[in-house]
Amino acid sequence: MTRAIFAGTPEFAATALAAMLNAGITVPLVLTRPDRPAGRGMKLQASPVKQLAQVQGIPVAQPRSLRLDGKFPEDAAAARQTLLDAKADVVVVAAYGLILPQWVLDLPCQGCLNIHASLLPRWRGAAPIHRAIEAGDAETGITIMQMDAGLDTGAMLLIERQPIAAADTTATLHDKLAALGGRMIVQALQHAGPLPATPQPGDGITYAHKIEKAEAQIDWTQDAAQIERRLRAFDPFPGGLTQLDGEPIKVWRAELAEGSGAPGTVLAAGETGVLVACGQGALRLTELQRAGGKRLPAAAFLQARPLAGGERLA
Template sequence: MRLVFMGTPDFSVPALHALHEAGHEIVAVYSQPPRPAGRGKALRPSPVQQAAEALGLCVRHPVSLRNKPEEWQAFADLNADVAIVAAYGLILPQPMLDAPRLGCLNIHASLLPRWRGASPVQSAILAGDTQSGVTIMQMEAGLDTGPMLLREAVPLTPQTTASTLHDTLSALGASMVVRILAHTPARLPTPHPQPEDGVTYAPRLTRDDGRIDWQQSADAIDRRIRALTPWPGTFTTLADGTVLKIGAAQPDPDMPASADPGTIVDDRLSVACGDGTIRLTRLQRPGKGMMEAEAFLRGQPLPAGTHLGTPHD
């Protein structure tokens, strides 16, 4: 088929590669513009732009598509059979949704209608879901509301992290979209409306979402750490305001909370929670890299009785 691909982050790259390897004609790739990055703040192209250019594909990166009829016409002039969208980052106006012969398909990292929105990977882990997955849907004007062409699930375990789930769903989405397009060029599989029941929304995350609230249960804190690492990252503070980033932790079901929430209760960085105890296993202090707890404690001892978090945590 004659395709347009639209995506920006690492999540989208496997789908681009899979479509290229399947022999589809990718007439253009749309991605977010290069952004300042690193200490020198030099402009860095997105992962999708880098992958597309390595494949010799034409890349476009408009800053905005809203009220841009010239962009809409340029998109329509590509005469694409279908556009594949995977974490692109810009809302497609209706003229662009209508331009490809078979419309625009979105690779969404959740089992719709659960976790529509910006952070489906993290939200599934935060909520303690037992499964996640990928939905290929026909795009329409609403936020992730379009009818579904294909939907496949993967299990979530107590060890699942945002990083591992991201990679699993990225690979799954690439496989699914290739299978979708293997149908006859004249049409796609028949889409089915999303159920009206079970709709939830995954909000856009901010840095403050990573603040550990020690009043929560050990299991909830563990899910937050697994869901929000590496971005936006989870953190707590010492009494002097020093920020400690938390990279990994392990709930201890055999150790009930024996102190006020946020209190370190032993020499292994076990912390009392609102319900239960959790042991911090990877930490980072300002100006240092993330390290295992044993190495961290050699540089900054945190004895039993140390309180983590602000008085409001």
């Protein structure tokens, strides 16, 4: 029976680990990032993967680095011995957050398999779900990849497509792809014999750069469709940010609408939303949030902060 070390950190990875355990795959060790401060009290919080592993009684290792010649060589050396002791056939990686050096890639006899949330080679990198929505892609998917030393450059073993719905946010698409990735990694691990490996094509390569908090700022001179996609791509993080009379306002949901005017101008405001002119077209903002407040439907937001035609969002 296959013994698979699992390396992952966020909820996306925890979904895959749960699928593997439910399928009866033996997981002798879990690797995840060190606990990080979170919440108002900034208390150390275990990753979703660590929490699941602890419930299942699986040993957990949390090295700060896996590079034997890096900043934390003692962590890497201890992790190396732990991985050797686990006597695994394969390492499964899903949104782990640490680069695997060559010694890790070479350690298991079946190598390292990565669950990547895109149709490679499109959207290699850190934020494939966000960038696919932002770009207006009609579909995305999951690629099970044989890892090599490059950034998401390894041969493809399994690929399945997932349509991107018009209302999909990163949150909703994340959950669809997490479930798909869990099913596919189980399929890969249970396959009799090695899966056929297809090298990635040399054309169609794009990079999904990490989402920065500064990207939340809404540029009202952009087309309405472009802004609407960015709002869905940046939900739940970092959201869309604008200013109203110097007050920061988060915009979470919007829909394309008819209207024109100077970009950022409020054309109308009512129960159905706040109509705002963009560089081309207009958006009806339907869910907003004041600083320190909750996400609210537009009607509830306007009760606390009325808006009138002619006001400007900066």
